[in-house]
Amino acid sequence: MHAFLPFLFLFLYHSQEVRAGTFCSEVQYTLINDTRRSTAFKSSPPYLCDRGIIEDNKWYRFYSASGNITLIPTENPGLNRCGTHVPIWFNGEHPTEENIIVNATACAAIAFQLPKGCGISYDIKVVKCPGDFYLYKLKEPKQCFLAYC
Helix, strand or coil, rough: CCCCCHHHHHCCCCCCCHHCCHHHHHHCCEECHHHHCCCECCCCCCCCEEECCCCEEEEEEEEECCCCCCCCCCCCCCCCEEECCCEEEEEECCCEEEEECCEEEEEECCCCCCCCCCEEEEEEEEEEECCCCCCCCCCCCCCEEECCC
């Protein structure tokens, strides 16, 4: 019986690795492809509003038609960027290991906050996928004009 235990452990460990390794290929996500969401895009009305667009606890991938890796920015881009009045940005660093889901915070800096202030925060999740793209499990903003950058 004791000789069997190392094989059982090895099997269970390997099974977890395979399951984790397939997360990105098995999860359903929505692709967001909108050039206005770039930090370089200066916004003016009509502003993007993610209320009613982003659904709580669903996975999203931001995509650029140029083929560049598209990430939610890790610094506050400032007001009137990313196609909206108040951009939502990623407060932290993106994970470097693939297929590990990380808890994170997204921020919307309202006008009277300091440039790096979080203002409104959202608990989100992020995972780095094979092929150098990221998936985000986002929260819906409850007011306009806020949108993920």
